[in-house]
Amino acid sequence: MAKIKKILVANRGEISLRIMRTAREMGIATVAVYSQADRLSPHVLFADEAVCLGPPPSAQSYLLGDKIIKACKDLHVDAIHPGYGFLSENADFAKKVKSAGLIFIGPSPEAIEVMGSKLAAKQAVAKYNIPLVPGTEEAISDLVVAKARAAEIGYPILIKASAGGGGKGMRIVDSEGEFEEQMQRAVSEAQSSFGDSAVFIEKYITSPRHIEIQVLGDQQGTIVYLFERECSIQRRHQKVIEEAPSSVVSPAMRKAMGEAAVGVAKACNYYGAGTVEFIVDGNLDFYFLEMNTRLQVEHPVTEMITGKDIVREQILIAEGNPLSFTQDELKINGHSIEVRVYAEDPGNNFLPDIGKLETYKRPQGMGIRVDDGFEQGMEIPIYYDPMIAKLITHAEDRESAIQTMVRAIEDYKIVGIQTTLDFCKFAITHDAFLSGAFDTGFVENYFDPSVLDYQFSESEMELISALAVEFFTKTARGQTTERKRTEKGESAWRNRLR
Known part of the structure; x- marks a missing residue:
């Protein structure tokens, strides 16, 4: 074993820190x-050494x-940790790291x-009896053939880029x-975004939930699952709020999903930390969606x-x-909730709102964790993902975790840019979220920018x-007094004229 x-x-x-x-x-x-752009960032100052x-x-x-x-x-570095994004799921980079005699803190290039x-x-997971959404088994480009296959599957369908x-x-x-x-x-979008025009067709699951399973595997072949995360509240198909465990997953469903996730990992001889994502329909039937071969934001x-440090395990x-x-x-x-604090304007279709953090004060207290990479006075660069921080709460049950999160959001002070904090507070206090009866269409179904207009509480209104x-x-009294003074003054003036 190589000691790093x-x-x-x-x-x-934040992920570097x-x-x-x-x-x-x-x-x-x-x-x-x-x-x-990041030369004064906290992750640079925290490290023992830094390279531009x-x-x-x-x-x-x-x-x-x-x-x-x-x-x-x-x-004289021993190992590279790629975090998430950038080069984290680049198989060629992982190969180069290994070829250079360095340790890649992640899965094998082949698994990636x-x-x-x-x-x-x-195709890899098919032999493990993993539930799959009905669809094509290979890339499809012929319009006539694709249209015929779509008719067989049944509308609505989803066309997806393979990469x-x-x-x-x-x-x-x-x-x-x-x-x-x-x-x-x-x-066209697949080609321009990924350099790969391959697409395939799947049955579109209406009212879907997005639930994922965290897995860890060692190089000796042992793989375990660390339960599920509910990631259904999204905008533009990207997650905004996550929680663990899911409010709709029973112990039996959890076991079935966990074992399916382990099967997915085994299908590619996986080791390290990975996440197997499932789509769940209204009947709580689940289907394999994809595997993220890296550390997840959430x-x-x-x-x-679980009390496990996933980075330490990696x-x-x-x-x-x-x-x-x-x-x-x-x-x-217990129960944990995470909200992503983005420099975005929910009132303007969640468009990025770049600027300076004029005021930046983190919430504190029992059950609150903030993973961030900024300090007060810093500029939010336009070049990268606009996430400022991840705000996480943990409590003995879901209701308490929500209450702690509401307080944490209210205590989080950010001035200078628009953020998603108000939207997140709206979402986690909405009846659909509280009841657990929500899906990936939450934003489309329930959110209107006008709901973020400030609403005074009953005590504030009083x-x-x-x-x-x-x-x-006081104004009325002042006007009465002034009128009396004026009348008195006018009377004296008139008397003098007489």
Whole structure:
């Protein structure tokens, strides 16, 4: 087993800090990389050493794999942790890391490659009896054949880019009359976004829920699942709020989904931390969607309910250590919720709202965790994902976790930019969320920007009314006094004229 002494974190912001903190606790030195836009970022200042990769655009900095590997050689680094995004699911980069004699803290390049293609992933898991959404088993480009296959599957259908993600290259088609236009758009978007025009067709699950399973596997072949995360509240097919466990998953369903997720991992000889995503229909039947071969943004909620540091486990697995716990030893402790704090304007279709953090004060208290990468006075760069922070709460049950989150959101003070905090408060206090009766259409079904207009509480309205009465009473008294003074003055003036 190779003992890791120094890690380069090939990422930025909150996830870099989060990885470095665990590394420091393990006695491992850290190296940060940064673009010119991030030169004063907390992750740069926290690391033991730091290397500038280049100008702000990702293509000229964080995506420069060869330059990152050279920095590792220059600074005698043992391992690279890619975080999420950027190079984290780039199989070629993982191969180069291994070829350079470095440890890649993640799965094998082969696993990344298989699961990086939705079609290849479906083909790989088929022999493990994993539930799959009805659809084509290979890429399809012939319009006539595609239209005929769509008719067999039955509308509505979903056209998806094989190499896609984040909702790109994805089109919902409700009828045959729309098919040709939507097919052409999906192919075009897939090509422009991923350099791969391959698309396939699936049955579109109406009112779906997005539920995922966290897995961990060691290099000896042991794989466990760390229960589920509910990720159904999304905008533009991207998650905004996550929780663990899900309010609709029973123990039997949890076991079935967990074992299916382990089967997916086995299909590609997976090791490290990974997430198997499922789509769940109105009958709570679940179907394999895809596997993310990296650390997830929402991993903290799983850490909170299991007590396991997933980054620590990633590092230990990368060193060659066997898992230190079994499936039977994992238990769910309480409930955890995460809201993503984006620099976005929910009142303007969640468009990015870049600017300066004039005021930035984090909430504190029992059961509150903030993973962020900014400080007051910093600018939010326009070059990267607009997420400022992840706000996480943990309590003994779901109701208490929600109450703690509401208080935490109210205590989070951000001035200078618009954020998603108010939207998140609206969402977690909505009847649909409280009852658990929601799906990925939550934003479309329930959210209107006008709901974020400030609503005064009953006590605030009583105070405003009292102040108004006092103001108008004083004003009226003042006017009466002034009138009397005027009348008195006029009388004296008239008397003098006489």
